[in-house]
Amino acid sequence: MDEESADGLLFKDRDFSSDLLRQLNGLRQNRILTDVIVCVEAWEVPCHRNVLASSSPYFRAMFCSNFRESGEAKVQLRGIDSTTLDQLILYVYTGEVHITAENVLPLMEATSMLQYPKLFEACSSYLQSQLTPSNCLGMVRLSEILSCETLKKTAREVALTYFPEVAASADLKELCALELRDYLGDDGLCGEEEKVFEAFMAWVKHDLQARKRYMQELFKLVRLPYIHPAFFHHFIANDALLQSSPSCQVILETAKRHMFSLYGTPSVPDLQPPWHVPPRNSYQDFLILLGGRKDNQQTTRDVLLYNRQTDQWQSLAKLPARLYKATAVTLHRSIYVLGGVAVGAEKSAPSPHVYIFSLKLNQWRLGRPMLVARYSHRSTAHKSFIFSIGGIGKGQEVMGSMERYDSICDVWESMASMPVGVLHPAVAVKDQRLYLFGGEDIMQNPVRLIQVYHISRNTWFKMETRMIKNVCAPAVVLGERIVIVGGYTRRILAYDPQSNKFIKCADMKDRRMHHGAAVMGSKLYVTGGRRLTTDCNIEDLASFDCYDPETDTWTSQGQLPHKLFDHACLTLQCIPHTSTFP
Structure with a gap:
């Protein structure tokens, strides 16, 4: 909309910028006024330096500083395939890119390296829309590699919200002890404590020799007051693996006294879990x-x-x-x-x-x-x-x-x-x-x-x-x-x-x-x-x-x-x- 003022009329052409980009893309496709060729191995894409420099801090530093590439006719990029390069250059000139399951990861890696934050977040949003209990732990790992906090936050929320389904996935057994501790200790975990216990035991048994030393630390994160006593009696109280750990034995004996004894519960060593720990937020x-x-x-x-x-x-x-x-x-x-x-x-x-x-x-x-x-x-x-x-x-x-x-x-x-x-x-x-x-x-x-x-x-x-x-x-x-x-x-x-x-x-x-x-x-x-x-x-x-x-x-x-x-x-x-x- 035009704006009138005391000394004239401010004219605003809303389509000018997009028309200009469209014209520049036409020039690029016909190799008119292009002054640099961006290469991925043998694949070459003619471009305009000023357009690339205007679109990304990465290219601005490359072409507007004293880097060797600023004066070269051809610039070689590494870590990107030819298809991804074509899609990125098309995005630079049109503002559009079609994100799919096949191209989202290479696009995300490339946009992270070449500094296109809006496209990076668009890829993150697409991945968030594809999250399921079966892939959310893998997405957390991916988000850490790509330093994508929004994807990590959403994937973690899915893992906590659908923990019983996540616990059944193979990915849970591949977590390190620190990662599993972060999930089991989270107040936002949504699942019965019986499922928390089963997940902990499945993880330990997946690599018993290497993981046995983490048993006490992880067992203390199972909120035993919210375990059904019948489940505790039949599946936890006399478990041979837990009984093999002296510190876990102390936790078990404390839990037995609290759950089953009709008498008062005497003081117990510091190894006991806090018996009055609150329920998780999902309760x-x-x-x-x-x-x-x-x-x-x-x-x-x-x-x-x-x-x-x-x-x-x-x-x-x-x-x-x-x-x-x-x-x-x-x-x-x-x-x-x-x-x-x-x-x-x-x-x-x-x-x-x-x-x-x-x-x-x-x-x-x-x-x-x-x-x-x-x-x-x-x-x-x-x-x-x-x-x-x-x-x-x-x-x-x-x-x-x-x-x-x-x-x-x-x-x-x-x-x-x-x-x-x-x-x-x-x-x-x-x-x-x-x-x-x-x-x-x-x-x-x-x-x-x-x-x-x-x-x-x-x-x-x-x-x-x-x-x-x-x-x-x-x-x-x-x-x-x-x-x-x-x-x-x-x-x-x-x-x-x-x-x-x-x-x-x-x-x-x-x-x-x-x-x-x-x-x-x-x-x-x-x-x-x-x-x-x-x-x-x-x-x-x-x-x-x-x-x-x-x-x-x-x-x-x-x-x-x-x-x-x-x-x-x-x-x-x-x-x-x-x-x-x-």
């Missing part, structure tokens, strides 16, 4: 709601997932059965649904069945059944165990019995019964102890007790307290305290096991019961339930609220997809499923 917390009664009070099979990153709810695979007053816990990145009454069955009797859900597969499977059929019971998980407590049995009696599931051995076993059989207590595990707060007796009267189970000793004791009057309320561990969330009351009580004292937190808006509660990050999320109105009516809720212990305040997170109560509310930490590479 996310998801809120899962399942079962319960929705809208018209019909028992539902729905399973809902809430993603904090997107603030969206989505439906997952439905429960295999319509269950009334079952319980659910998370253990080792899976959800276990225990007992309940199967609605619609010919005989409405308590069930001993256990259903296990994998978020990664979005599938349910049948697990080992409980020893006793029960519903309206409570369940909680600790280390590799699930505890199923109390409830109502086949004879409609209130049970005080408890059983424990060992997920490593896949067995249930009876444990000591609670001192007082109660229904609907708040349950949580903290510091090797299982706490039952309140609940109600067979006459639906509140029980003002804290019943404490010492996990390693298999013994109970009880404490009377006037602070407890909760029924149908969840409990969660939030920091160092156990928080009892409502239960026919608006009250939120935080219990400190160390001091055996209660601290009152900010009240909920409503007197609430039959709701769900779970912790994500450092905050408490409460879902659905039923509220007792001021005129003593009961209303079902679709509310979704968040409590921040730092500010002692509540905020609304919006609404659930529908009104819901008597449901399970769980937090599941896992790596989101990465879609197949395009």
Whole structure:
């Protein structure tokens, strides 16, 4: 566009530069006014010195300094083939080049040497578009040879994002120890720790004699707290190669104590991996709601997932059965649904069945059944165990019995019964102890007790307290305290096991019961339930609220997809499923 000014008109011919280059290229092709011949061995390409000098610092230095080539009629280039030279000269005169899988590498090498940075980056962009898990490690190597940081960064991101697929490639076994250490130690690696361990072992065994000395250093990068205990038990704990290394043996023994011992873990040598190492960045917390009664009070099979990153709810695979007053816990990145009454069955009797859900597969499977059929019971998980407590049995009696599931051995076993059989207590595990707060007796009267189970000793004791009057309320561990969330009351009580004292937190808006509660990050999320109105009516809720212990305040997170109560509310930490590479 032309620009007018006080003293005239500034005329801009937008096509002039490109027309000029086009004319110069025509002159070159007809060998008119060309004053230098660029050669690759016997191949000769006539050019104009001023055009080459204007296009590249390399040629500017060659023709405008005191180099021998500045006065020679022919200039010989080395390290470039004739086809690449033709493409480069065409680019100099037209600004165009067709990049393909066949020519991208020689073009990139030539543009790096002759200093054409825009074409170099165009080649890099093309290679980035061709990245796959099977070639990304090779691309990282190539980028280092060519000093191409953009390609290296993108190729490394692919390697970390699709690590399980990359780990299966032959290229991973060819990495040096330093390169493998950089990948295994990266917080951004996206893959289960079982895959990290398998990659480490495959690399060591590929050249055992040369690589055995790196075992301890690399083994410490496997984040053992996030290994499934069954995988650790069967494939790591007694591995002969790891056992042959004294330093790796120390790591293994430390891991065994943390994973399997119900007793405290004594101090261990400095060789242990940091047991409280955080999960990799790819792990996310998801809120899962399942079962319960929705809208018209019909028992539902729905399973809902809430993603904090997107603030969206989505439906997952439905429960295999319509269950009334079952319980659910998370253990080792899976959800276990225990007992309940199967609605619609010919005989409405308590069930001993256990259903296990994998978020990664979005599938349910049948697990080992409980020893006793029960519903309206409570369940909680600790280390590799699930505890199923109390409830109502086949004879409609209130049970005080408890059983424990060992997920490593896949067995249930009876444990000591609670001192007082109660229904609907708040349950949580903290510091090797299982706490039952309140609940109600067979006459639906509140029980003002804290019943404490010492996990390693298999013994109970009880404490009377006037602070407890909760029924149908969840409990969660939030920091160092156990928080009892409502239960026919608006009250939120935080219990400190160390001091055996209660601290009152900010009240909920409503007197609430039959709701769900779970912790994500450092905050408490409460879902659905039923509220007792001021005129003593009961209303079902679709509310979704968040409590921040730092500010002692509540905020609304919006609404659930529908009104819901008597449901399970769980937090599941896992790596989101990465879609197949395009």
